[in-house]
Amino acid sequence: MTLYPDPSSRADAVAAATPDEGLRRSLGLGRRRFLSTCTAVAAGAVAAPVFGAAPALAQDRGADHDHGHGRGHVLVPPHKRGIILYTVRDATARDPLASDLPSGFRDVFRQLARHGYRQVEFAGYRQHANAPGGDNLESVEGARLLRSWLDDNGLRAQGNHGFIPSSWPLSEADKDTFKKHLEIANILGMDHMGTGGDPTGSSHRADWDVAADKWNALGEIARREGIKLYTHNHDSAYGFLLDGGPLDDQGRPTRSSGIRKLEYFLKVTDPRLVWLEMDIFWAHVAQYKFHTYTAHDGSSRRSVFDPAGLVARHNKRYPLFHAKDGVVDTTNGMGYDMVPFGTGDIDYTTFFSRVGQRNYHNPMVEDDNSPSATDPAQSLREAKISYDNMAALRKRCR
Numbered sequence: 001m002t003l004y005p006d007p008s009s010r011a012d013a014v015a016a017a018t019p020d021e022g023l024r025r026s027l028g029l030g031r032r033r034f035l036s037t038c039t040a041v042a043a044g045a046v047a048a049p050v051f052g053a054a055p056a057l058a059q060d061r062g063a064d065h066d067h068g069h070g071r072g073h074v075l076v077p078p079h080k081r082g083i084i085l086y087t088v089r090d091a092t093a094r095d096p097l098a099s100d101l102p103s104g105f106r107d108v109f110r111q112l113a114r115h116g117y118r119q120v121e122f123a124g125y126r127q128h129a130n131a132p133g134g135d136n137l138e139s140v141e142g143a144r145l146l147r148s149w150l151d152d153n154g155l156r157a158q159g160n161h162g163f164i165p166s167s168w169p170l171s172e173a174d175k176d177t178f179k180k181h182l183e184i185a186n187i188l189g190m191d192h193m194g195t196g197g198d199p200t201g202s203s204h205r206a207d208w209d210v211a212a213d214k215w216n217a218l219g220e221i222a223r224r225e226g227i228k229l230y231t232h233n234h235d236s237a238y239g240f241l242l243d244g245g246p247l248d249d250q251g252r253p254t255r256s257s258g259i260r261k262l263e264y265f266l267k268v269t270d271p272r273l274v275w276l277e278m279d280i281f282w283a284h285v286a287q288y289k290f291h292t293y294t295a296h297d298g299s300s301r302r303s304v305f306d307p308a309g310l311v312a313r314h315n316k317r318y319p320l321f322h323a324k325d326g327v328v329d330t331t332n333g334m335g336y337d338m339v340p341f342g343t344g345d346i347d348y349t350t351f352f353s354r355v356g357q358r359n360y361h362n363p364m365v366e367d368d369n370s371p372s373a374t375d376p377a378q379s380l381r382e383a384k385i386s387y388d389n390m391a392a393l394r395k396r397c398r
Helices: 007-016 019-027 038-042 085-092 104-115 140-152 172-188 205-224 261-268 280-289 307-313 348-355 378-391
Strands: 032-034 049-051 082-084 119-122 156-160 192-194 228-232 244-247 253-255 274-279 292-294 300-302 320-323 325-329 335-339 362-365
Touching: 082 085, 082 362, 082 378, 085 104, 085 119, 085 378, 104 140, 104 378, 119 362, 140 156, 140 172, 156 172, 156 362, 172 192, 172 205, 192 274, 205 228, 205 261, 205 274, 253 292, 261 274, 274 280, 274 307, 280 307, 280 320, 280 325, 280 335, 307 348, 362 378
Parallel strands: 082 119, 119 156, 156 192, 192 228, 228 274, 274 320, 320 362
Antiparallel strands: 032 049, 244 253, 292 300, 325 335
8 A cells, every 4th residue: 555645636635634634544444455457557547545455465376477367467577576685684694503494695595496586686795604605705706606506596686785985086995896896796697786775865966966976987887897786765865855945054955846866866867877776665655754845935845756656757767676565554754664575555566567667677575674583484484475475466457
């Protein structure tokens, strides 16, 4: 369920109520799922809520081909179903001498392949010291070992949340380290390399201009090595850019034109050099949090964020997604509590239907909370649940 499932039709009604009243009207009670019709999707619309419908279930998994005998088109093809290894970080870090559960990269790759995954996104190259290859595989030799395990299990590496230089202008040491990571990415067979952080934590346009210059320069280095460089978002990056109005005591603008920070970043970076990975969960948190801004003239204005709409307008700039789900929670300041993919309220059927380009995008399952201190098998078990629910997604026609 999206908190604002149809920005164009709900904005006025929600704005007329208090924030809590408007939000609760848009949510109703209990868990909901949305089902999109082909007609609505073709028109770029989001379907109305269907109350009481259950999440997509694993029993729909069978139809992996384009046509599911009336059940609709598969939204995420088998070869595009991936997972970021941060979701199972407890398993890669587990001591194989102290557990019978999969431990270290080699065993975890084998288990993920059994679940059905065909792609992985790295979150660094460290594992337990007792696992094959040792604790640190962040080297040419380590990358070759990782690649052999990926190949053995029919998996492809499709990105890494790794090293982005902190210096700007780039120091020679940072440039050399960055190039080493590009070499590792090429050995692993990645098309993309990126980071888990935003380009800058600032809200001011001048800082985003500096970030754009840096990312354009890094993107050019990456392009020469055949790699597409991407940045990953959290909710704050889809907040409003401060780009006008009165200045504060440091000479910085205090009001907004209504453009969001990453939307501005898309405008001022070279589309041949810089790509983005949308974390769909955090984009929906941004939808919940950042819906009103103070315009340059001091007036308060409302603008509801539409994550799928932004991707649809810049489709080729978003080769990767984090497919992370959430249950609606209006008490935690974020709007959602994170849960395994397909067990929450974010309407992934509509999202993937609207953005299209299913053979281009690479959705990576992620759940920050999958590792458990009391249930060592939980993260890999939930990885299986998430895979089955992703495989079950269908674009429904009526």
